[in-house]
Amino acid sequence: MKRRTKTGRSSTIFALVAAGSLVLAACGNGDSGGSSDDGGGTAGGGEEDASEVQVMTWWAQGSEKAGLEALVEVFNEQHPDTEFVNAALAGGGGSQAKQKLQADLQAENPPDTFQAHAGAELQDYIDAGQIEDVSNLYDEFGLTDVFPETLMEQLTVDDKIYSIPSNVHRSNVTWVNPAVLEEVGIDPSSPPADLDAWMADMEKVADAGKIPVSLGMDWTQTHLLENILLSELGPEAYNGLWDGSTDWGGSEVNSALTKFGQIVEWSNTDRDGLDWEPALQQVMEGNAAYNVMGDWAVAAYDAQDMTGGEDYLYWPVPGTDGIFNYLADSFTLPVGAPHPGGTKAWLDTISSAEGQLAFNTVKGSIPARTDIDAAEFPEYQQSAMEDFSSDTIVGSLAHGAAAPVAVSTAVNQAIVKFSQGASDVDTLQQELVAATDSLGQ
Numbered sequence: 403m404k405r406r407t408k409t410g411r412s413s414t415i416f417a418l419v420a421a422g423s424l425v426l427a428a429c430g431n432g433d434s435g436g437s438s439d440d441g442g443g444t445a446g447g448g449e450e451d452a453s454e455v456q457v458m459t460w461w462a463q464g465s466e467k468a469g470l471e472a473l474v475e476v477f478n479e480q481h482p483d484t485e486f487v488n489a490a491l492a493g494g495g496g497s498q499a500k501q502k503l504q505a506d507l508q509a510e511n512p513p514d515t516f517q518a519h520a521g522a523e524l525q526d527y528i529d530a531g532q533i534e535d536v537s538n539l540y541d542e543f544g545l546t547d548v549f550p551e552t553l554m555e556q557l558t559v560d561d562k563i564y565s566i567p568s569n570v571h572r573s574n575v576t577w578v579n580p581a582v583l584e585e586v587g588i589d590p591s592s593p594p595a596d597l598d599a600w601m602a603d604m605e606k607v608a609d610a611g612k613i614p615v616s617l618g619m620d621w622t623q624t625h626l627l628e629n630i631l632l633s634e635l636g637p638e639a640y641n642g643l644w645d646g647s648t649d650w651g652g653s654e655v656n657s658a659l660t661k662f663g664q665i666v667e668w669s670n671t672d673r674d675g676l677d678w679e680p681a682l683q684q685v686m687e688g689n690a691a692y693n694v695m696g697d698w699a700v701a702a703y704d705a706q707d708m709t710g711g712e713d714y715l716y717w718p719v720p721g722t723d724g725i726f727n728y729l730a731d732s733f734t735l736p737v738g739a740p741h742p743g744g745t746k747a748w749l750d751t752i753s754s755a756e757g758q759l760a761f762n763t764v765k766g767s768i769p770a771r772t773d774i775d776a777a778e779f780p781e782y783q784q785s786a787m788e789d790f791s792s793d794t795i796v797g798s799l800a801h802g803a804a805a806p807v808a809v810s811t812a813v814n815q816a817i818v819k820f821s822q823g824a825s826d827v828d829t830l831q832q833e834l835v836a837a838t839d840s841l842g843q
């Protein structure tokens with residue numbers, strides 16, 4: 403990440419490629435694409451019904467809605483005969499949408515396509531027989547060579563591919579209010595080297611009566627926790643948390659949780675009722691100094707005409723330089739989708755170069771495709787694209803890459819108890835051991 407600092411200085415972070423981590427092999431160079439227009443046009447029921455496509459996401463409000471709208475604009479141009487039906491349900495991180503989706507899938511009443519995450523989260527739907535193999539569409543749309551190899555590995559199960567990615571987001575980003583730091587005597591131009599140095603700065607912010615790190619509801623706390631674990635354990639041991647080789651009950655995790663506990667204690671007391679955007683707003687308004695959130699935050703800053711390097715700064719979470727904690731939104735063809743032709747049209751647009759350019763420019767993410775020129779994107783995305791091609795890649799817990807939904811849900815529950823003062827660090831740790839018990843078996 404080219405860290406945006408107050409002085410506008412940027413420092414490139416070189417790759418640390420640790421054994422056992424996912425290493426990106428950027429490949430591709432294929433046809434920069436566009437649409438094959440054969441997904442649309444068949445109307446009026448039947449197996450390939452393309453009269454409409456009902457799309458389930460949680461991009462329902464604010465800057466996320468704007469991203470979806472940019473994508474829909476391209477869709478309407480590429481597939482004018484297929485009606486886009488918006489089934490978005492508000493709630494960052496899918497906090498509402500995932501529950502509704504679960505109920506709809508169980509009732510065999512699926513949407514035509516839904517937003518999921520590449521990696522472990524997809525496994526749930528595959529195991530339950532709820533989504534179709536769409537490998538043939540990779541051939542048909544010419545996608546086999548345009549996605550990075552490691553992303554393809556995350557998407558492939560037993561030689562089959564069950565979804566198509568629209569974008570890649572980064573989880574381990576700190577969003578910073580430089581004016582707050584200056585006010586309390588911290589030099590905003592040099593990010594702290596590690597978590598301890600960062601917490602020393604946080605203490606200065608707290609002593610000055612401001613909130614060091616603003617937080618929101620359950621999943622935003624899990625989001626912070628995963629990045630504290632990454633910072634403290636390093637990428638190899640962090641990866642081990644998901645395959646059973648790192649002990650959740652060990653002293654390293656305990657020490658990370660103790661630090662997490664201190665940061666939660668310093669944070670805003672209304673956290674459990676806030677979604678990510680109002681939590682970030684506290685940093686934007688100067689009530690808080692820092693927020694740890696995925697890079698969809700850049701879209702929220704854009705929406706308020708705030709400028710990176712001036713109104714706000716961004717750094718990798720201290721201690722995670724050279725590591726890209728990734729997640730990728732990926733769309734599916736559910737078993738029994740009412741308009742499979744419409745789904746095919748949607749998957750065509752979201753995977754096309756034109757669709758990925760329009761969407762990711764607005765969403766703050768980078769294209770999953772490797773064949774779109776970085777120069778086409780705003781500054782933040784350019785630095786993220788560079789990092790994604792050279793950093794050590796690890797997967798996000800809060801956003802489905804590292805562990806199944808059942809695990810992140812159980813972690814969220816344990817964290818909320820902790821946030822509400824109903825458990826201490828040791829109890830939290832025991833509950834996390836139980837929540838992750840199924841991993842690596």
Ligand code: GAL
Nearest residue numbers: 466493494495496698731801
């Ligand atoms: C993630 C999703 C992102 C963004 C974020 C906040 O799970 O992958 O695209 O929507 O939630 O809502």
